[in-house]
Amino acid sequence: MIDQAQINQLFDCDMVDAHGEKIGSVKQVWLDDRTGRPLWAEVHTGLFGMKDTFVPIQEARMGQGQIVVPVDKKQIKDSPHIDIEGGHMSDAQQDELYRYYGMIPTASTGEHDRLPGGRQQRGTTTRDTATRDTGARNTGTKDTSRKGGGITRHEEELHAGVRDVEAGRVRLVKHVVTERQDMSVPVRREEVRVVREPVDPNRPADPNAFGDEEAEVTLHREEAVADKTVRPVEKVRLDKETVTDQERVSGNVRKERIDVEDNTTTRNKRNDRNDRR
Template sequence: MITQEQIPVVLEHPVYDAEGNKIGDAKHVFFDDLTGRPEWVTVRTGLFGTKETFVPTLEATVVEDHLAVPYPKSTIKDAPHVDVDAGGHLSQSDEERLFAHYGLVDEERSAAPTTSAPGAIAEEPGAAEPAPGPAAPGPVAAGEHADDAMTRSEERLRTGTERREAGRARLRKYVVTEEVQQTVPVRREEARIEREPITEANRDAAMAGPDITEAEHEVTLHEERPVVETEAVPVERVRLTTEERTDEETVRGEVRKERIETDLPEERDRTEQADRTGRDDEPRQAGGPGERER
Protein backbone atom coordinates (compact mmCIF):
# COMPACT_ATOMS: atom_id res chain seq x y z
CA MET A 1 0.00 0.00 0.00
CA ILE A 2 1.27 3.44 -0.84
CA THR A 3 1.39 6.29 1.67
CA GLN A 4 0.43 9.93 1.36
CA GLU A 5 4.11 10.88 1.22
CA GLN A 6 4.54 8.71 -1.89
CA ILE A 7 1.70 10.33 -3.86
CA PRO A 8 3.96 12.91 -5.60
CA VAL A 9 6.11 10.01 -6.80
CA VAL A 10 3.05 8.14 -8.10
CA LEU A 11 1.12 10.87 -9.94
CA GLU A 12 2.04 11.40 -13.61
CA HIS A 13 4.43 8.42 -13.39
CA PRO A 14 4.19 5.03 -15.14
CA VAL A 15 2.21 2.11 -13.70
CA TYR A 16 3.39 -1.47 -14.37
CA ASP A 17 1.38 -4.66 -14.04
CA ALA A 18 2.35 -7.94 -12.36
CA GLU A 19 4.38 -9.05 -15.42
CA GLY A 20 6.36 -5.82 -15.69
CA ASN A 21 4.38 -4.38 -18.60
CA LYS A 22 3.60 -0.69 -18.67
CA ILE A 23 -0.14 -0.01 -18.39
CA GLY A 24 -0.17 3.78 -18.51
CA ASP A 25 0.43 6.81 -16.28
CA ALA A 26 -1.17 7.48 -12.89
CA LYS A 27 -3.60 10.41 -13.01
CA HIS A 28 -5.61 10.61 -9.75
CA VAL A 29 -5.48 9.13 -6.25
CA PHE A 30 -8.68 8.49 -4.27
CA PHE A 31 -8.63 8.28 -0.46
CA ASP A 32 -10.71 6.17 1.88
CA ASP A 33 -13.25 8.39 3.68
CA LEU A 34 -12.94 6.32 6.88
CA THR A 35 -9.19 5.80 7.20
CA GLY A 36 -7.84 8.63 5.04
CA ARG A 37 -5.41 6.23 3.32
CA PRO A 38 -4.93 6.09 -0.47
CA GLU A 39 -7.30 3.39 -1.71
CA TRP A 40 -7.54 3.76 -5.50
CA VAL A 41 -5.35 5.12 -8.25
CA THR A 42 -6.58 5.87 -11.76
CA VAL A 43 -4.43 4.86 -14.72
CA ARG A 44 -4.74 6.39 -18.17
CA THR A 45 -5.11 3.46 -20.58
CA GLY A 46 -6.53 2.96 -24.02
CA LEU A 47 -5.05 3.53 -27.45
CA PHE A 48 -4.32 7.23 -26.88
CA GLY A 49 -4.44 7.35 -23.08
CA THR A 50 -7.97 8.80 -22.95
CA LYS A 51 -9.49 6.18 -20.63
CA GLU A 52 -8.95 6.16 -16.87
CA THR A 53 -9.19 2.84 -15.06
CA PHE A 54 -9.32 2.33 -11.30
CA VAL A 55 -6.70 0.09 -9.66
CA PRO A 56 -6.61 -0.71 -5.90
CA THR A 57 -3.51 0.36 -3.99
CA LEU A 58 -3.85 -2.29 -1.28
CA GLU A 59 -0.85 -4.31 -2.53
CA ALA A 60 0.72 -1.66 -4.78
CA THR A 61 4.35 -0.70 -4.22
CA VAL A 62 6.50 2.20 -5.41
CA VAL A 63 9.58 0.93 -7.28
CA GLU A 64 12.07 3.70 -8.14
CA ASP A 65 10.06 6.05 -10.37
CA HIS A 66 6.98 3.92 -11.10
CA LEU A 67 4.11 2.14 -9.36
CA ALA A 68 3.87 -1.66 -9.47
CA VAL A 69 0.47 -3.37 -8.99
CA PRO A 70 -0.10 -7.15 -8.62
CA TYR A 71 -2.69 -7.42 -11.39
CA PRO A 72 -2.33 -8.36 -15.08
CA LYS A 73 -2.81 -5.70 -17.71
CA SER A 74 -5.94 -7.36 -19.11
CA THR A 75 -7.67 -7.33 -15.71
CA ILE A 76 -6.97 -3.63 -15.23
CA LYS A 77 -8.18 -2.66 -18.69
CA ASP A 78 -11.41 -4.67 -18.22
CA ALA A 79 -12.24 -2.98 -14.90
CA PRO A 80 -15.74 -1.45 -14.62
CA HIS A 81 -16.03 2.06 -15.99
CA VAL A 82 -16.39 4.71 -13.26
CA ASP A 83 -16.85 8.42 -13.88
CA VAL A 84 -13.72 10.03 -12.45
CA ASP A 85 -15.19 13.54 -12.40
CA ALA A 86 -18.32 12.59 -10.46
CA GLY A 87 -17.78 14.99 -7.55
CA GLY A 88 -14.41 13.53 -6.61
CA HIS A 89 -15.99 10.59 -4.73
CA LEU A 90 -16.85 7.02 -5.59
CA SER A 91 -20.37 5.85 -4.91
CA GLN A 92 -20.96 2.71 -2.89
CA SER A 93 -22.20 0.86 -5.96
CA ASP A 94 -19.07 1.84 -7.93
CA GLU A 95 -16.80 0.61 -5.14
CA GLU A 96 -18.73 -2.63 -4.88
CA ARG A 97 -18.30 -3.27 -8.61
CA LEU A 98 -14.57 -2.49 -8.41
CA PHE A 99 -14.03 -4.70 -5.36
CA ALA A 100 -15.91 -7.54 -7.03
CA HIS A 101 -13.88 -7.16 -10.23
CA TYR A 102 -10.55 -7.41 -8.41
CA GLY A 103 -11.80 -10.14 -6.05
CA LEU A 104 -11.28 -8.03 -2.93
CA VAL A 105 -13.34 -7.48 0.23
CA ASP A 106 -13.77 -4.01 1.70
CA GLU A 107 -12.74 -4.87 5.25
CA GLU A 108 -13.18 -1.29 6.48
CA ARG A 109 -16.86 -1.31 5.59
CA SER A 110 -17.64 -4.89 6.56
CA ALA A 111 -19.96 -5.53 9.50
CA ALA A 112 -18.30 -5.24 12.92
CA PRO A 113 -18.22 -8.40 15.16
CA THR A 114 -20.60 -8.67 18.09
CA THR A 115 -17.76 -8.96 20.58
CA SER A 116 -14.74 -6.75 20.43
CA ALA A 117 -11.23 -7.91 21.11
CA PRO A 118 -9.65 -7.15 24.56
CA GLY A 119 -8.47 -3.56 24.71
CA ALA A 120 -10.55 -2.44 21.73
CA ILE A 121 -12.36 0.90 22.00
CA ALA A 122 -16.12 0.55 21.80
CA GLU A 123 -18.00 2.72 19.33
CA GLU A 124 -20.33 5.44 20.56
CA PRO A 125 -23.99 4.45 20.93
CA GLY A 126 -26.09 5.33 17.93
CA ALA A 127 -23.16 5.46 15.53
CA ALA A 128 -24.03 4.29 12.04
CA GLU A 129 -22.58 0.94 11.17
CA PRO A 130 -20.53 0.86 7.98
CA ALA A 131 -22.16 -0.87 5.05
CA PRO A 132 -20.79 -4.37 4.44
CA GLY A 133 -18.52 -4.69 1.46
CA PRO A 134 -19.05 -7.19 -1.34
CA ALA A 135 -17.60 -10.64 -0.91
CA ALA A 136 -15.15 -12.03 -3.40
CA PRO A 137 -16.86 -13.99 -6.18
CA GLY A 138 -16.78 -17.72 -5.50
CA PRO A 139 -17.06 -20.70 -7.87
CA VAL A 140 -20.43 -21.42 -9.40
CA ALA A 141 -21.71 -24.97 -8.99
CA ALA A 142 -22.72 -26.92 -12.06
CA GLY A 143 -26.40 -26.75 -12.92
CA GLU A 144 -27.04 -23.33 -11.33
CA HIS A 145 -27.41 -21.57 -14.69
CA ALA A 146 -30.14 -22.55 -17.09
CA ASP A 147 -28.12 -21.29 -20.05
CA ASP A 148 -25.92 -24.10 -21.39
CA ALA A 149 -24.21 -21.96 -24.03
CA MET A 150 -20.43 -21.74 -24.06
CA THR A 151 -18.74 -18.42 -24.67
CA ARG A 152 -15.79 -18.45 -27.03
CA SER A 153 -13.28 -15.64 -26.56
CA GLU A 154 -10.21 -14.54 -28.42
CA GLU A 155 -7.53 -11.94 -28.05
CA ARG A 156 -7.32 -8.95 -30.37
CA LEU A 157 -4.11 -7.15 -31.21
CA ARG A 158 -4.35 -3.49 -30.27
CA THR A 159 -1.70 -1.18 -31.64
CA GLY A 160 -0.83 2.37 -30.71
CA THR A 161 2.07 4.73 -30.45
CA GLU A 162 3.96 6.30 -27.60
CA ARG A 163 6.07 9.43 -27.77
CA ARG A 164 9.68 9.08 -26.66
CA GLU A 165 12.88 11.03 -27.09
CA ALA A 166 14.79 9.88 -30.17
CA GLY A 167 17.69 12.33 -30.10
CA ARG A 168 18.69 15.96 -29.79
CA ALA A 169 19.83 18.48 -32.39
CA ARG A 170 21.58 21.76 -31.67
CA LEU A 171 23.07 24.69 -33.57
CA ARG A 172 26.71 25.52 -32.84
CA LYS A 173 28.62 28.42 -34.41
CA TYR A 174 32.40 28.31 -34.72
CA VAL A 175 35.07 30.30 -36.61
CA VAL A 176 37.25 28.98 -39.42
CA THR A 177 40.02 30.81 -41.30
CA GLU A 178 40.42 30.45 -45.03
CA GLU A 179 42.59 32.18 -47.62
CA VAL A 180 40.87 34.38 -50.20
CA GLN A 181 42.59 35.63 -53.37
CA GLN A 182 41.44 38.72 -55.24
CA THR A 183 42.96 40.85 -58.03
CA VAL A 184 43.22 44.56 -57.21
CA PRO A 185 44.22 47.17 -59.92
CA VAL A 186 47.03 49.50 -58.72
CA ARG A 187 48.39 52.65 -60.46
CA ARG A 188 51.92 54.04 -60.52
CA GLU A 189 53.61 57.05 -62.08
CA GLU A 190 56.52 56.76 -64.51
CA ALA A 191 58.86 59.51 -65.78
CA ARG A 192 58.65 60.33 -69.46
CA ILE A 193 60.66 62.82 -71.47
CA GLU A 194 58.73 65.18 -73.74
CA ARG A 195 60.56 67.37 -76.25
CA GLU A 196 59.02 70.33 -78.04
CA PRO A 197 60.61 72.64 -80.59
CA ILE A 198 61.12 76.36 -80.06
CA THR A 199 58.29 78.27 -81.59
CA GLU A 200 57.10 81.82 -81.44
CA ALA A 201 54.69 80.77 -78.69
CA ASN A 202 57.39 79.52 -76.29
CA ARG A 203 60.42 81.57 -77.39
CA ASP A 204 60.08 84.11 -74.58
CA ALA A 205 59.92 81.38 -71.91
CA ALA A 206 62.91 79.61 -73.42
CA MET A 207 65.07 82.75 -73.51
CA ALA A 208 64.13 83.92 -69.98
CA GLY A 209 67.09 82.25 -68.30
CA PRO A 210 70.83 82.66 -68.73
CA ASP A 211 72.36 81.60 -71.94
CA ILE A 212 74.67 78.80 -70.77
CA THR A 213 74.22 77.28 -67.28
CA GLU A 214 73.85 74.05 -65.35
CA ALA A 215 70.46 73.07 -63.78
CA GLU A 216 68.53 70.14 -62.30
CA HIS A 217 64.83 69.50 -62.17
CA GLU A 218 63.30 66.78 -59.96
CA VAL A 219 59.92 65.08 -60.41
CA THR A 220 58.31 62.98 -57.62
CA LEU A 221 56.79 59.69 -58.80
CA HIS A 222 53.79 58.07 -57.00
CA GLU A 223 52.37 54.57 -57.03
CA GLU A 224 49.47 52.65 -55.38
CA ARG A 225 49.92 49.63 -53.18
CA PRO A 226 47.17 47.08 -52.28
CA VAL A 227 45.87 47.32 -48.71
CA VAL A 228 44.06 44.35 -47.07
CA GLU A 229 41.57 44.76 -44.25
CA THR A 230 38.48 42.82 -43.17
CA GLU A 231 35.04 43.77 -41.95
CA ALA A 232 32.26 41.58 -40.47
CA VAL A 233 29.03 41.66 -42.43
CA PRO A 234 25.88 39.49 -41.90
CA VAL A 235 25.32 37.03 -44.71
CA GLU A 236 22.43 34.77 -43.55
CA ARG A 237 20.27 33.65 -40.62
CA VAL A 238 20.05 29.99 -39.62
CA ARG A 239 17.43 28.52 -37.28
CA LEU A 240 16.62 24.97 -36.13
CA THR A 241 13.07 23.73 -36.64
CA THR A 242 11.37 20.33 -36.46
CA GLU A 243 8.96 18.70 -38.86
CA GLU A 244 6.93 15.51 -38.51
CA ARG A 245 7.23 12.72 -41.02
CA THR A 246 4.91 9.74 -41.00
CA ASP A 247 6.33 6.31 -41.73
CA GLU A 248 4.73 2.89 -41.59
CA GLU A 249 6.09 0.08 -39.46
CA THR A 250 4.77 -3.44 -39.21
CA VAL A 251 4.27 -4.83 -35.71
CA ARG A 252 3.70 -8.45 -34.80
CA GLY A 253 2.23 -10.03 -31.73
CA GLU A 254 0.79 -13.32 -30.58
CA VAL A 255 -2.92 -13.60 -29.80
CA ARG A 256 -4.74 -16.56 -28.34
CA LYS A 257 -8.07 -17.82 -29.61
CA GLU A 258 -10.45 -20.34 -28.16
CA ARG A 259 -11.84 -23.13 -30.32
CA ILE A 260 -14.95 -25.17 -29.56
CA GLU A 261 -15.32 -28.73 -30.82
CA THR A 262 -18.28 -31.03 -30.38
CA ASP A 263 -18.37 -34.58 -29.10
CA LEU A 264 -21.83 -35.96 -29.98
CA PRO A 265 -22.96 -39.61 -29.77
CA GLU A 266 -23.84 -39.84 -33.46
CA GLU A 267 -20.40 -38.52 -34.39
CA ARG A 268 -18.71 -41.14 -32.23
CA ASP A 269 -20.84 -43.89 -33.87
CA ARG A 270 -19.85 -42.69 -37.36
CA THR A 271 -16.19 -42.57 -36.38
CA GLU A 272 -16.24 -46.11 -34.94
CA GLN A 273 -18.09 -47.44 -38.00
CA ALA A 274 -15.52 -45.85 -40.33
CA ASP A 275 -12.71 -47.43 -38.32
CA ARG A 276 -14.27 -50.88 -38.57
CA THR A 277 -14.88 -50.52 -42.30
CA GLY A 278 -11.27 -49.56 -42.83
CA ARG A 279 -10.04 -52.58 -40.96
CA ASP A 280 -12.28 -54.96 -42.97
CA ASP A 281 -10.94 -53.57 -46.26
CA GLU A 282 -7.30 -54.17 -45.33
CA PRO A 283 -5.69 -57.10 -47.37
CA ARG A 284 -4.75 -60.18 -45.38
CA GLN A 285 -1.30 -61.74 -45.62
CA ALA A 286 -0.88 -65.10 -47.43
CA GLY A 287 -0.46 -68.09 -45.17
CA GLY A 288 -2.57 -66.69 -42.39
CA PRO A 289 -4.86 -68.72 -40.16
CA GLY A 290 -7.38 -70.78 -42.11
CA GLU A 291 -5.59 -70.22 -45.41
CA ARG A 292 -3.12 -72.56 -47.11
CA GLU A 293 -0.33 -71.30 -49.29
CA ARG A 294 -0.46 -72.58 -52.87
Protein backbone atom coordinates (compact mmCIF):
# COMPACT_ATOMS: atom_id res chain seq x y z
CA MET A 1 0.00 0.00 0.00
CA ILE A 2 1.30 3.43 -0.92
CA ASP A 3 1.44 6.04 1.84
CA GLN A 4 2.13 9.77 1.88
CA ALA A 5 5.87 9.22 2.32
CA GLN A 6 6.03 7.57 -1.11
CA ILE A 7 4.14 10.23 -3.07
CA ASN A 8 7.36 11.80 -4.36
CA GLN A 9 8.25 8.50 -6.03
CA LEU A 10 5.02 8.29 -8.03
CA PHE A 11 5.48 11.13 -10.53
CA ASP A 12 6.69 10.02 -14.00
CA CYS A 13 6.90 6.48 -12.62
CA ASP A 14 5.83 3.60 -14.88
CA MET A 15 2.66 1.78 -13.84
CA VAL A 16 2.15 -1.93 -14.56
CA ASP A 17 -0.70 -4.32 -13.86
CA ALA A 18 -0.46 -7.53 -11.85
CA HIS A 19 0.80 -9.38 -14.95
CA GLY A 20 3.63 -6.93 -15.55
CA GLU A 21 1.96 -5.27 -18.55
CA LYS A 22 2.93 -1.61 -18.80
CA ILE A 23 -0.04 0.76 -18.48
CA GLY A 24 1.61 4.17 -18.75
CA SER A 25 3.36 6.84 -16.68
CA VAL A 26 1.89 8.68 -13.70
CA LYS A 27 1.41 12.42 -14.23
CA GLN A 28 -0.89 13.42 -11.36
CA VAL A 29 -1.95 12.01 -8.00
CA TRP A 30 -5.30 12.60 -6.26
CA LEU A 31 -5.49 12.62 -2.47
CA ASP A 32 -8.24 12.06 0.09
CA ASP A 33 -9.29 15.41 1.61
CA ARG A 34 -9.55 13.99 5.13
CA THR A 35 -6.53 11.73 5.39
CA GLY A 36 -4.22 12.92 2.62
CA ARG A 37 -3.97 9.33 1.46
CA PRO A 38 -3.38 8.80 -2.29
CA LEU A 39 -6.54 7.46 -3.96
CA TRP A 40 -6.21 7.84 -7.72
CA ALA A 41 -3.41 8.25 -10.22
CA GLU A 42 -3.91 10.02 -13.54
CA VAL A 43 -1.91 8.00 -16.06
CA HIS A 44 -0.95 8.89 -19.62
CA THR A 45 -1.85 5.87 -21.74
CA GLY A 46 -2.36 5.11 -25.40
CA LEU A 47 0.07 4.69 -28.28
CA PHE A 48 1.61 8.14 -27.86
CA GLY A 49 0.58 8.75 -24.23
CA MET A 50 -2.18 11.15 -25.30
CA LYS A 51 -5.01 9.62 -23.23
CA ASP A 52 -5.52 10.41 -19.53
CA THR A 53 -6.88 7.52 -17.49
CA PHE A 54 -7.72 7.30 -13.79
CA VAL A 55 -6.39 4.23 -11.98
CA PRO A 56 -7.09 3.33 -8.32
CA ILE A 57 -3.93 3.16 -6.23
CA GLN A 58 -5.42 2.47 -2.79
CA GLU A 59 -4.11 -1.10 -2.98
CA ALA A 60 -1.12 -0.38 -5.23
CA ARG A 61 2.45 -1.07 -4.21
CA MET A 62 5.89 0.10 -5.27
CA GLY A 63 8.28 -2.45 -6.64
CA GLN A 64 11.54 -2.16 -8.58
CA GLY A 65 10.87 1.45 -9.49
CA GLN A 66 7.36 0.70 -10.76
CA ILE A 67 3.83 1.03 -9.43
CA VAL A 68 2.01 -2.31 -9.44
CA VAL A 69 -1.80 -2.10 -9.36
CA PRO A 70 -4.20 -5.06 -8.93
CA VAL A 71 -6.21 -4.00 -11.99
CA ASP A 72 -6.01 -5.54 -15.46
CA LYS A 73 -4.60 -3.37 -18.23
CA LYS A 74 -7.59 -4.00 -20.51
CA GLN A 75 -10.00 -2.85 -17.80
CA ILE A 76 -7.99 0.33 -17.31
CA LYS A 77 -7.95 0.94 -21.07
CA ASP A 78 -11.77 0.88 -21.20
CA SER A 79 -12.31 2.99 -18.06
CA PRO A 80 -14.74 5.96 -18.25
CA HIS A 81 -13.46 9.40 -19.16
CA ILE A 82 -13.51 11.79 -16.21
CA ASP A 83 -13.38 15.50 -16.98
CA ILE A 84 -11.86 17.31 -14.01
CA GLU A 85 -12.28 21.05 -13.57
CA GLY A 86 -10.66 23.29 -11.00
CA GLY A 87 -8.29 20.63 -9.69
CA HIS A 88 -11.03 18.78 -7.71
CA MET A 89 -12.67 15.38 -8.14
CA SER A 90 -16.27 15.28 -6.92
CA ASP A 91 -17.88 12.39 -5.05
CA ALA A 92 -20.04 11.62 -8.09
CA GLN A 93 -16.99 11.29 -10.31
CA GLN A 94 -15.23 9.16 -7.76
CA ASP A 95 -18.28 6.91 -7.29
CA GLU A 96 -18.45 6.41 -11.06
CA LEU A 97 -14.88 5.13 -11.02
CA TYR A 98 -15.56 2.94 -7.99
CA ARG A 99 -18.53 1.35 -9.74
CA TYR A 100 -16.55 0.70 -12.90
CA TYR A 101 -13.64 -0.93 -11.07
CA GLY A 102 -16.04 -2.88 -8.82
CA MET A 103 -14.69 -1.32 -5.63
CA ILE A 104 -16.46 -0.26 -2.45
CA PRO A 105 -16.54 3.55 -2.15
CA THR A 106 -14.98 5.16 0.88
CA ALA A 107 -16.88 7.57 3.08
CA SER A 108 -17.96 10.75 1.32
CA THR A 109 -15.33 13.43 1.71
CA GLY A 110 -16.54 16.06 -0.72
CA GLU A 111 -14.18 16.85 -3.55
CA HIS A 112 -10.72 15.36 -3.81
CA ASP A 113 -7.61 17.37 -4.39
CA ARG A 114 -5.24 16.88 -7.25
CA LEU A 115 -1.52 16.75 -6.64
CA PRO A 116 0.09 17.76 -9.96
CA GLY A 117 3.15 15.93 -11.13
CA GLY A 118 6.01 16.88 -13.36
CA ARG A 119 9.73 17.25 -12.70
CA GLN A 120 9.33 20.79 -11.44
CA GLN A 121 6.93 19.67 -8.74
CA ARG A 122 8.33 16.35 -7.61
CA GLY A 123 8.90 17.75 -4.12
CA THR A 124 5.14 18.10 -3.52
CA THR A 125 4.07 15.80 -0.71
CA THR A 126 0.77 17.29 0.46
CA ARG A 127 -1.90 19.76 -0.47
CA ASP A 128 -3.16 23.10 0.76
CA THR A 129 -5.76 22.23 3.40
CA ALA A 130 -5.92 25.55 5.21
CA THR A 131 -8.72 27.32 3.32
CA ARG A 132 -9.84 25.07 0.43
CA ASP A 133 -13.56 24.82 -0.32
CA THR A 134 -14.55 21.13 -0.47
CA GLY A 135 -18.20 21.38 -1.46
CA ALA A 136 -20.61 19.51 0.81
CA ARG A 137 -18.13 19.23 3.64
CA ASN A 138 -15.49 21.83 4.39
CA THR A 139 -12.51 19.75 5.40
CA GLY A 140 -9.98 22.47 4.70
CA THR A 141 -10.38 24.35 8.01
CA LYS A 142 -10.38 23.16 11.60
CA ASP A 143 -12.33 24.44 14.58
CA THR A 144 -9.65 25.16 17.15
CA SER A 145 -11.77 27.28 19.48
CA ARG A 146 -12.43 24.38 21.86
CA LYS A 147 -8.88 23.16 22.28
CA GLY A 148 -7.02 26.36 21.50
CA GLY A 149 -4.88 24.39 19.05
CA GLY A 150 -2.97 25.57 16.01
CA ILE A 151 -2.88 25.15 12.26
CA THR A 152 -0.15 23.16 10.60
CA ARG A 153 1.63 25.08 7.89
CA HIS A 154 3.04 23.28 4.88
CA GLU A 155 5.68 24.08 2.33
CA GLU A 156 6.74 22.39 -0.86
CA GLU A 157 10.37 21.44 -1.22
CA LEU A 158 12.13 21.14 -4.55
CA HIS A 159 14.14 17.98 -5.00
CA ALA A 160 16.53 17.37 -7.86
CA GLY A 161 17.18 13.93 -9.25
CA VAL A 162 18.50 12.24 -12.35
CA ARG A 163 17.24 9.58 -14.72
CA ASP A 164 18.89 7.73 -17.57
CA VAL A 165 17.89 8.73 -21.09
CA GLU A 166 19.32 7.68 -24.42
CA ALA A 167 21.58 10.45 -25.74
CA GLY A 168 22.45 8.81 -29.05
CA ARG A 169 24.15 5.86 -30.66
CA VAL A 170 27.65 5.39 -32.06
CA ARG A 171 28.64 2.49 -34.29
CA LEU A 172 31.69 1.41 -36.26
CA VAL A 173 31.23 1.04 -40.03
CA LYS A 174 33.99 -0.32 -42.29
CA HIS A 175 34.09 0.57 -45.97
CA VAL A 176 36.67 0.37 -48.76
CA VAL A 177 38.40 3.37 -50.34
CA THR A 178 40.94 3.28 -53.18
CA GLU A 179 44.03 5.43 -53.32
CA ARG A 180 46.97 5.53 -55.73
CA GLN A 181 50.50 4.79 -54.57
CA ASP A 182 53.75 5.39 -56.49
CA MET A 183 56.91 3.46 -55.65
CA SER A 184 60.43 3.51 -57.10
CA VAL A 185 62.22 0.20 -57.67
CA PRO A 186 65.74 -0.35 -59.18
CA VAL A 187 65.81 -2.37 -62.43
CA ARG A 188 68.81 -3.75 -64.33
CA ARG A 189 69.41 -4.21 -68.03
CA GLU A 190 72.20 -5.54 -70.22
CA GLU A 191 73.96 -3.34 -72.75
CA VAL A 192 76.44 -4.21 -75.48
CA ARG A 193 79.92 -2.80 -75.63
CA VAL A 194 82.61 -3.60 -78.10
CA VAL A 195 85.77 -5.14 -76.71
CA ARG A 196 88.79 -5.22 -78.93
CA GLU A 197 91.69 -7.56 -78.04
CA PRO A 198 94.98 -7.92 -79.92
CA VAL A 199 95.82 -11.34 -81.36
CA ASP A 200 99.17 -13.06 -81.66
CA PRO A 201 100.73 -12.10 -85.00
CA ASN A 202 102.35 -15.51 -85.22
CA ARG A 203 98.95 -17.19 -85.08
CA PRO A 204 98.00 -18.81 -88.39
CA ALA A 205 95.46 -16.91 -90.42
CA ASP A 206 91.90 -18.09 -90.49
CA PRO A 207 91.15 -19.88 -93.74
CA ASN A 208 87.75 -18.13 -93.87
CA ALA A 209 89.30 -14.75 -93.78
CA PHE A 210 87.81 -12.13 -95.97
CA GLY A 211 84.42 -13.81 -95.71
CA ASP A 212 81.17 -12.58 -94.16
CA GLU A 213 80.68 -13.53 -90.53
CA GLU A 214 78.32 -12.40 -87.79
CA ALA A 215 78.00 -12.91 -84.04
CA GLU A 216 74.82 -12.49 -82.01
CA VAL A 217 74.44 -11.74 -78.31
CA THR A 218 71.11 -11.90 -76.39
CA LEU A 219 70.47 -8.98 -74.04
CA HIS A 220 68.30 -9.13 -70.89
CA ARG A 221 66.66 -6.50 -68.72
CA GLU A 222 64.56 -6.39 -65.54
CA GLU A 223 60.99 -5.10 -65.69
CA ALA A 224 59.15 -3.47 -62.75
CA VAL A 225 55.93 -5.22 -61.76
CA ALA A 226 53.34 -4.45 -59.04
CA ASP A 227 52.02 -7.09 -56.69
CA LYS A 228 49.64 -6.70 -53.72
CA THR A 229 49.28 -8.59 -50.46
CA VAL A 230 46.73 -8.14 -47.66
CA ARG A 231 47.95 -7.61 -44.11
CA PRO A 232 46.20 -6.41 -40.90
CA VAL A 233 47.25 -2.94 -39.77
CA GLU A 234 45.10 -2.05 -36.73
CA LYS A 235 42.01 -2.97 -34.71
CA VAL A 236 39.44 -0.30 -33.84
CA ARG A 237 36.82 -0.72 -31.08
CA LEU A 238 34.39 1.44 -29.13
CA ASP A 239 34.75 2.03 -25.42
CA LYS A 240 32.56 4.09 -23.07
CA GLU A 241 33.56 6.29 -20.19
CA THR A 242 31.43 8.37 -17.86
CA VAL A 243 31.99 12.09 -17.49
CA THR A 244 30.16 14.30 -15.00
CA ASP A 245 28.70 17.70 -15.85
CA GLN A 246 26.69 20.14 -13.78
CA GLU A 247 23.13 21.08 -14.78
CA ARG A 248 20.71 23.35 -12.98
CA VAL A 249 17.03 22.59 -12.43
CA SER A 250 14.39 25.01 -11.25
CA GLY A 251 10.75 24.91 -10.31
CA ASN A 252 7.98 26.78 -8.56
CA VAL A 253 7.23 25.74 -4.98
CA ARG A 254 4.28 26.71 -2.85
CA LYS A 255 4.19 27.58 0.82
CA GLU A 256 1.33 28.35 3.14
CA ARG A 257 1.16 31.56 5.11
CA ILE A 258 -0.94 31.92 8.22
CA ASP A 259 -2.78 35.13 9.09
CA VAL A 260 -4.13 35.92 12.53
CA GLU A 261 -7.71 37.18 12.69
CA ASP A 262 -8.58 39.01 15.89
CA ASN A 263 -12.36 38.89 16.42
CA THR A 264 -12.18 41.65 18.99
CA THR A 265 -11.55 44.15 16.19
CA THR A 266 -12.94 44.60 12.71
CA ARG A 267 -9.62 44.25 10.95
CA ASN A 268 -7.08 41.52 10.51
CA LYS A 269 -3.78 41.63 12.30
CA ARG A 270 -0.66 40.00 10.97
CA ASN A 271 2.28 39.11 13.12
CA ASP A 272 4.94 39.15 10.44
CA ARG A 273 7.75 38.17 12.77
CA ASN A 274 6.23 35.09 14.36
CA ASP A 275 3.15 33.96 12.45
CA ARG A 276 3.79 34.79 8.81
CA ARG A 277 6.64 32.91 7.31
